[in-house]
Amino acid sequence: MTKLSYAKALNRALADELARDPAVCVFGEDVGAGLSGLTPGLQARFGADRVVDTPLSEQAFTSLALGAALTGMRPVVEFQIPSLLFLVFEQIANQAHKISLMTGGQIAAPVTYVVPGSGSRDGWAGQHSDHPYSLFAHVGVKTLLPATPTDAYGLLVSAIRDPDPVVLFAPAGALGVREDVTTELAPVPIGSARIHRPGEDVTVVAAGHLVHDALAVAEELAGEISVEVFDPRSLYPFDWPALAASLARTGRLVVIDDSNRMCGLGAEVIATVAEQGHRLRALPRRITRPDGAVLPFALGLDRAVQPGRAQLRDAVRAVLS
Amino acid sequence: MTTPEAALHYRGMRLIRSFEEQALALVRSGEIVGGIHPYIGQEAVAVGVCAALRADDQLTSTHRGHGHVLAKGADPRRMLAELAGRESGLNKGRGGSMHAADLSLGILGANGIVGAGAPIAAGAAWAALRQGSDRVVATFFGDGALNQGVLLEAMNLAALWRLPVLFVCENNGYATTLAVRDGVAGSALGRAAAFGIPAQEVDGMDVAAVRAAAEQAVVRARSGAGPSFLECRTYRFEGHHTMERRVRVNYRTAEEIDSWRQRDPLELCGLDPVQRAEVDQEIAQLIAEAVRFALAGAHPDPAGALDHLYADGLRPRAGAPR
Ligand SMILES: Cc1ncc(C[n+]2csc(CCOP(=O)(O)OP(=O)(O)O)c2C)c(N)n1
Numbered sequence: 173m174t175k176l177s178y179a180k181a182l183n184r185a186l187a188d189e190l191a192r193d194p195a196v197c198v199f200g201e202d203v204g205a206g207l208s209g210l211t212p213g214l215q216a217r218f219g220a221d222r223v224v225d226t227p228l229s230e231q232a233f234t235s236l237a238l239g240a241a242l243t244g245m246r247p248v249v250e251f252q253i254p255s256l257l258f259l260v261f262e263q264i265a266n267q268a269h270k271i272s273l274m275t276g277g278q279i280a281a282p283v284t285y286v287v288p289g290s291g292s293r294d295g296w297a298g299q300h301s302d303h304p305y306s307l308f309a310h311v312g313v314k315t316l317l318p319a320t321p322t323d324a325y326g327l328l329v330s331a332i333r334d335p336d337p338v339v340l341f342a343p344a345g346a347l348g349v350r351e352d353v354t355t356e357l358a359p360v361p362i363g364s365a366r367i368h369r370p371g372e373d374v375t376v377v378a379a380g381h382l383v384h385d386a387l388a389v390a391e392e393l394a395g396e397i398s399v400e401v402f403d404p405r406s407l408y409p410f411d412w413p414a415l416a417a418s419l420a421r422t423g424r425l426v427v428i429d430d431s432n433r434m435c436g437l438g439a440e441v442i443a444t445v446a447e448q449g450h451r452l453r454a455l456p457r458r459i460t461r462p463d464g465a466v467l468p469f470a471l472g473l474d475r476a477v478q479p480g481r482a483q484l485r486d487a488v489r490a491v492l493s
Numbered sequence: 494m495t496t497p498e499a500a501l502h503y504r505g506m507r508l509i510r511s512f513e514e515q516a517l518a519l520v521r522s523g524e525i526v527g528g529i530h531p532y533i534g535q536e537a538v539a540v541g542v543c544a545a546l547r548a549d550d551q552l553t554s555t556h557r558g559h560g561h562v563l564a565k566g567a568d569p570r571r572m573l574a575e576l577a578g579r580e581s582g583l584n585k586g587r588g589g590s591m592h593a594a595d596l597s598l599g600i601l602g603a604n605g606i607v608g609a610g611a612p613i614a615a616g617a618a619w620a621a622l623r624q625g626s627d628r629v630v631a632t633f634f635g636d637g638a639l640n641q642g643v644l645l646e647a648m649n650l651a652a653l654w655r656l657p658v659l660f661v662c663e664n665n666g667y668a669t670t671l672a673v674r675d676g677v678a679g680s681a682l683g684r685a686a687a688f689g690i691p692a693q694e695v696d697g698m699d700v701a702a703v704r705a706a707a708e709q710a711v712v713r714a715r716s717g718a719g720p721s722f723l724e725c726r727t728y729r730f731e732g733h734h735t736m737e738r739r740v741r742v743n744y745r746t747a748e749e750i751d752s753w754r755q756r757d758p759l760e761l762c763g764l765d766p767v768q769r770a771e772v773d774q775e776i777a778q779l780i781a782e783a784v785r786f787a788l789a790g791a792h793p794d795p796a797g798a799l800d801h802l803y804a805d806g807l808r809p810r811a812g813a814p815r
Contacts, residue, residue, distance in 0.1 A: 197623070221623065227653065232612040232646030239616020242601055243551070244624060247616075263643075267609060271602060274592040276585030277801030312802070312809055335804035363807070409807055 176353045178346050179209035181321035182288070184357065185328035186211065186248065190218045193246060196332060198223045199233050200250030208288045209347070210250060230256050234263035234285075238337075241283045242271070246332060249283065254290040254302050254341070265311045268337040280335040286328070290341040291381070291430055292467055292474055301467035301474070303380075305341050306431045309408035309440075314338040314362060316406050319383035321351040323405055326360030334362060343430070345381025365411035367418065371400030374424035374488055377415070377441055379404055382428050382479065389484045397492055407437060412444060419445065424491045425456040428479050433460040454491040459483045495764050498544075502700040503764040504772050505540035509560045510759060511780045512569055516559070516576055516590075520735045524788065525576050528735035529590045532560035537758035538663050538725045539564035541703025542631055545711045551599035551617050552631040553610030556591050557663075557729075558603030561633050566598045569779060570786035579790030586793045587801060599628075607668075608634060608641030611660070615647045618656035618714075629657040629714040631707075637668025639677050639684055648720070652688040657714035659707060660685070660722040663697065669733045670744040685722035697727030698756045728753035 176184075183206075189196045198211060204225045206212030215223040226233040230251070237247035251257060257264070268281045291303035308315045314336055318324040324342060331338035368383060369390050376399055378386035383403045390399035402418050404410050419425060425445060429438035438458030445456065459479040461467075467474050513533045519525040532539070539560035546552070546565070554561040563569060567583060575582030576590050583595050594602040601617060604610045614632035621628045638644050639662065651658045662681050666673055685692035691713070695706045703725055710721035730750065732738060764772070799808060 227649060229646035229650060231643040232615065232650050235609065235612035235643070236616035236619060236647070236650060239553075239601065239613035239618075239630075240620040240623075241616070242596075242613070243617045243620040245620045262606065262609070263612070266606060267604075267613070272804050273799070273802045274584060274588045275594045275596065275602060275801075276583070276587040277804075278584065278594060278596045280804030282804075314803075336807075409810075412810065 174353055175350045176321045178321045178324050178342065178349045179288070181325040181357070182210045182286070182328055182342060183212060183214070185325045186214060187217065189329060189332045190214065190222060195244060195246045196248065197240070197245055198248045198250065199226050199237055201226055201228060201252050203250055208250060208252060210286065210288050230259050231263055234260040235267055237283050238263065238268045238281055241281050242279055246282050247284070248286060248332060250286050250288065253300050254287050254304060255299050257287065257304050261307070264313060264337060264339065265308070269311060269313045272336070281337050282335050283337045284328070284331040285337070285339045286342065287339065288342040289344045289347065291343045291345060292478055293344040294471060295469065297469040298466050303341065303343065303430050305407055306436045308339045309437065310435065312408060314406070315408040316340040316362065317343065317380040318405060319346055319380055319403050320349060322353060322357060323360055323366065325357045327362070327405065329359040330362050333359070338362070341380065343380035346384070349384065360405065363406050363409040363411055365402060365404045365414040367400060368403055369399065369401040371398040371422065373398045373422055374426060374491055375400045375402050375415070375418045375422045376484070376488065377402050377404065377425070377427040379407060379437070380430065382430055385481050385484060386428060389481050389488065393485065393488060397488060399488060415441070415445070416448065416450065419450045419452070423451070423453040425452060426484065426487045426491055427456070427458045428484050429458065429460045430479055431461060432465050433458070433463045436460055457487040457491055459487055495768065498701070499762055499764045500768055500772070502540055502544065502704070503759065503762050503769060504776070505544070505564055506536035506700065506759050506762065507772055507776045508569065508779070509536045509539060509563050511776050512563060512573070513559060515780050515784060516573065517735065519577065526578070527589060529559070529576065530557040530734050531729065531731035532557050534730035534753065535663055535665060535697065535727045536560055537700035537703055538661065538697050538727055541700045542659065542661055542707045544704045545707035546631060547628070549599060549628050550630065551601055551628065552633065553601050553614040554603040554633050555610065555635060556603065556605050556607070557635070558591065558593060562593045562595070562600055562603060565600050567593070567595045567600065570783040573783045573787035574790045577787045577790070578792065579787060580793045581786070581790035608638035608644040610634065611638070611644045611647035614658055615651045615656050618651065618658045619654065621657060627715045629659065629711055631659040631661055633661045633663060635668060636662060636664040636666070636673050636677060636681065637671070639681055645684065648685065648688045648690060651720040652690050655717060655719035658720040659710045659714065660690070660720060662722065662724045663727055664724055665727050665729045667733070667744070670742055672744070681724040682722070690720050690722045692722035692724065694724045694726060697725030698758045698761055700758055700762050730754060
């Protein structure tokens, strides 16, 4: 039994896939040095022509990966900071994501985009604290948000093997998570949710690092309220049947979502549940960043904008009162 | 006497010209919706560059891509069907004029975003090196793309990593209505020089000159020496887009257009009139057949509007037509 960290799990997934398939390659800034913690040792093992240090040219290397994918490679692109996705939204959403349909299915674009450190890191302020998964889910790019080391490993492996563009967000708040790994690491199917903790009174939908907050709150309330922690793992596609089954058991819903409220994941979950006609025993609640939020610098302000345990506790109590 | 190349070049240009004239007619008659960006006048660039390429070489193209796609060997019947939005089109009617692609011919796609094809070409070139192949990739773009950061980033990567890319700038004098002198500080060749990429200006109305320059660039790329840059001076005889006829913008003088028409690449290529007449007749038949093929094609079933969105068949849940 070993303690596996989240970053190490991603590193192992990359190493295993590079070893398994010669078409797999990695592009990114400082990936040779392994600055982000995802790529240490990979360049030494697989060579600088497969684990490629790029200049600071996000738009070019993002589409360069696409060009390589169209001609037989399986590139993984690492982004140092989440807001770089705004810079390359064109290359992912407008180029890679659209090419299969626009060519009438002539070609697939198997590119994986990995974003370690997505969301708030202490004191990184406005331009380094976004967690932009909702944008990609909205467009319909396959969007993954693993919460645990084993899921991080399994989802990254699936992303690399998937024939389509996939964005994997590794939340800053989850990078420190460690896990006892007792079974062999294995791929996790894209589009499959995971129930981390079964419960009877309320379903809490949480993704990424917020799963750990939800588990903590569930534990705290254990004597009083039985909380089911539902982790979609893959935000697009979303495992709606699994959520329906969970709600059939609990009849109550709280969503906690670390993105802005308007047009966010929380809104999507509640709208779909309403549309599908689930008979909830209480009005559903969502906890999100505020509308239009930009994370302020001072830690107290940063925390005030992010969804947290206290809000979740209150929301869970509220749907049961 | 004319050379066999001249006959080949003329045929390629005649095909593009006639295809474009037919497409314009179909835009006017409403069979092609959305309009097109006509390539008429610039045929020598596509034909000259593609004549220098091997069948397994690849290219990325632009919003004005018909010429490049046809010159690389696309079937004009399926291409016209694509423009008419038919299931029998190159892209099953899912791409249309600005996205026409035939991956089996190395056509990695026309592109509706100015400059966007350059890094994709660089990626395909990078993959060729990784795969131990000596294929090369040409990327076409207009003078307007010279101001897109992503093109300059791609040039840097291609030069740095010695990627087998031909950067082909079709300088037709205008980015929509903006004249080059009002849009480009410095020069096209200066952009290439900044990255240490060998660059030359080429008469883009002279197909043999374009071909000769492209052949040099291809040899260089195949030998592992890296990218080259061609600035082809050319002109589009028609408007930027077929919509231009309706909005009646005025940014080019009749004299300017006339003077360029005097240098029509089809006239300049030096094929003798008897041979020309033969080619003209052959192409006329081919285009007539393409029209029949295109208009006889079935319209795609709206229930399949989101088919091919994902390679593995996953379909969106809500809002899907099925
Ligand atoms: C990045 C981007 N900006 C604007 C547009 C709208 N647009 C389409 S074509 C065009 C002009 C392009 O000029 P140029 O690159 O010189 O090519 P040409 O049309 O002359 O062939 C513009 C502005 C676009 N498609 N992409």
